[in-house]
């Protein structure tokens with residue numbers, strides 16, 4: 001299996017979904033490192049509880065020198081022979097240097113149906129725009145923030161009484177299904193595993209994944 005690092009900044013629920021998937025027989029990735037840019041990231045304890053190696057590379061130590069921060073990250077990745085990176089709620093923008101090094105080997109999950117709503121506050125913006133559908137996207141990381149080739153997407157309805165929080169919770173359920181499916185497609189470089197999954201349950205995500 002491909003040696004995987006997962007980068008987090010917070011709760012790490014997507015990280016947990018990936019770690020769970022990696023425990024399945026025949027899953028093509030093996031988590032060897034969880035890296036956080038904050039010691040307070042809640043996901044660190046969850047990773048440790050599953051016996052996964054963790055490391056904190058605190059961006060603040062580098063006083064705004066983003067490449068120095070990334071050189072420290074790169075050293076950790078080399079130490080653990082990492083082959084593929086999944087960003088899972090990692091809230092630092094990476095430089096072209098780092099992205100170039102990992103091109104085609106680094107993916108991200110973003111909480112909107114890209115190319116709509118790149119950036120922050122996606123749920124609030126989708127409600128304000130009166131969208132009827134919203135969701136999440138998994139994409140390769142390229143120099144343009146939230147602009148890389150899309151691997152898969154999951155859509156959920158927006159209901160009239162939704163708040164950013166209720167919508168975020170619905171999208172998060174979809175994220176946890178989408179990310180393991182897309183990671184699997186990406187590490188096995190599967191160009192043909194497109195599928196559509198629908199459900200009668202209005203709260204269930206409508207998943208379209210097209211590598």
Ligand code: GAR
Pocket residue numbers: 008009010011012013014015043088089090091109110111119136172175
């Ligand atoms: C997720 O909703 C993820 O899509 C989002 O942050 C949340 C992290 O939750 N990512 C971004 O906004 C990236 N810019 P988690 O820590 O529980 O996985």
